[in-house]
Amino acid sequence: MKNPYDYLFNGVCFVFIDLRFLGIADTDILPDFIGYLFFAFGIHMLPSFHNIKRWSKNFAIILAVLSFFVELDQWLGYKMLGEIGVQFIQFLFIVFMYVVFQLLLHIHKNKPLEAKTFKTYQKFIAFMLCGFVIQSFSINIDASMRENVHFIGSVLQLLAYFYFLFYFQACYKYYKEINENKVHSLK
Amino acid sequence: MDERDYELFDALKKRPDKDPDVYFSNQLRRELQKSHIKKTKRLPVATILTVPVTLAVLLFVFMIGAGQSFELKNAAQLTINQEKNFTHLVVIFLLLALSLFILFVYYKGLTRGKLVYMTFALSFLAWIGNLVYAEKQNIDEPIVQPSYSESYDIKQDHIDEIQQDNYLMKTIEGGIK
Numbered sequence: 001m002k003n004p005y006d007y008l009f010n011g012v013c014f015v016f017i018d019l020r021f022l023g024i025a026d027t028d029i030l031p032d033f034i035g036y037l038f039f040a041f042g043i044h045m046l047p048s049f050h051n052i053k054r055w056s057k058n059f060a061i062i063l064a065v066l067s068f069f070v071e072l073d074q075w076l077g078y079k080m081l082g083e084i085g086v087q088f089i090q091f092l093f094i095v096f097m098y099v100v101f102q103l104l105l106h107i108h109k110n111k112p113l114e115a116k117t118f119k120t121y122q123k124f125i126a127f128m129l130c131g132f133v134i135q136s137f138s139i140n141i142d143a144s145m146r147e148n149v150h151f152i153g154s155v156l157q158l159l160a161y162f163y164f165l166f167y168f169q170a171c172y173k174y175y176k177e178i179n180e181n182k183v184h185s186l187k
Numbered sequence: 188m189d190e191r192d193y194e195l196f197d198a199l200k201k202r203p204d205k206d207p208d209v210y211f212s213n214q215l216r217r218e219l220q221k222s223h224i225k226k227t228k229r230l231p232v233a234t235i236l237t238v239p240v241t242l243a244v245l246l247f248v249f250m251i252g253a254g255q256s257f258e259l260k261n262a263a264q265l266t267i268n269q270e271k272n273f274t275h276l277v278v279i280f281l282l283l284a285l286s287l288f289i290l291f292v293y294y295k296g297l298t299r300g301k302l303v304y305m306t307f308a309l310s311f312l313a314w315i316g317n318l319v320y321a322e323k324q325n326i327d328e329p330i331v332q333p334s335y336s337e338s339y340d341i342k343q344d345h346i347d348e349i350q351q352d353n354y355l356m357k358t359i360e361g362g363i364k
Binding site: 084087091094095098102105109110111112114115118121122123125126129130132133134136137139140141142181 | 198212213215216219274275278279281282285286289290292293294296298299303306307310311313314317318320321324
């Protein structure tokens with residue numbers, strides 16, 4: 001049986017890693033919509049029957065479709081929406097991660113990873129929202145400061161990404177241990 | 188009991204999914220809930236916000252009452268001249284206020300409710316507001332402001348050179364005539 005956290009981690013990687021930041025390529029080489037499809041599959045594999053699971057899976061699929069069109073817009077070079085579409089998808093992604101964390105909190109209730117899930121939720125959503133707010137305000141800030149302010153927002157979002165990375169490692173180990181124990185007990 | 192049964196029993200005891208650390212989790216939740224209640228009692232935001240505002244208003248009223256006149260014409264002129272700086276300050280203030288509010292809400296550890304909903308709604312509104320403001324500013328000032336694209340400077344230099352050339356040509360022609 002494969003690890004659902006693997007898929008969630010792949011999803012976050014695909015959504016976050018964007019080579020435009022590094023200035024290597026003009027377009028996003030790891031497309032976001034594949035990340036959202038990973039998310040949908042990972043959520044599908046999580047052990048829960050709560051309604052949030054269904055909602056978040058549908059949300060992931062809707063985001064995949066939306067981000068596909070936004071990426072297509074950029075690939076073809078129409079740039080009808082420009083950065084607005086990208087920022088809107090970013091906001092929807094934060095809302096989506098909030099729903100995913102609600103699901104994870106529900107799954108880990110009364111389990112060893114409850115505290116870690118809760119702390120990661122606090123930091124991840126706070127940093128992502130602050131980064132988004134700072135980036136959205138950067139349009140109206142003085143031209144000399146604009147780039148720096150935008151960079152601060154990006155750094156905050158990168159911090160959130162690293163928090164998720166550490167959380168993922170803990171989840172991965174936990175899930176692996178459970179599976180190994182199951183196998184032992186069956187022997 | 189068979190030896191196999193003992194082994195099975197031991198294996199079952201070690202299973203973390205069968206025997207989760209319920210005590211630890213409950214304790215943590217209780218601590219969080221307690222700290223939540225304590226903090227709301229200790230730190231009433233309303234008083235922290237209202238006390239300095241009322242103090243400032245009282246001070247203002249006393250100063251007016253003491254007969255000190257305020258000459259605000261020059262100040263008004265200054266503020267009109269520095270309107271741009273002022274708007275920048277407002278933007279930075281709003282940005283800080285909103286990000287502090289978000290940090291505060293999540294620091295308190297709320298997972299659902301009005302405040303969490305407000306953080307999302309306010310940040311979305313801030314985004315929309317910024318877009319609308321930027322759009323409006325561009326209509327008000329059709330002169331191209333220096334954007335942060337690198338090509339701008341190069342173009343501007345090019346245009347300057349052309350203008351200088353034209354000027355030189357005209358002056359030379361004028362001199363010949």
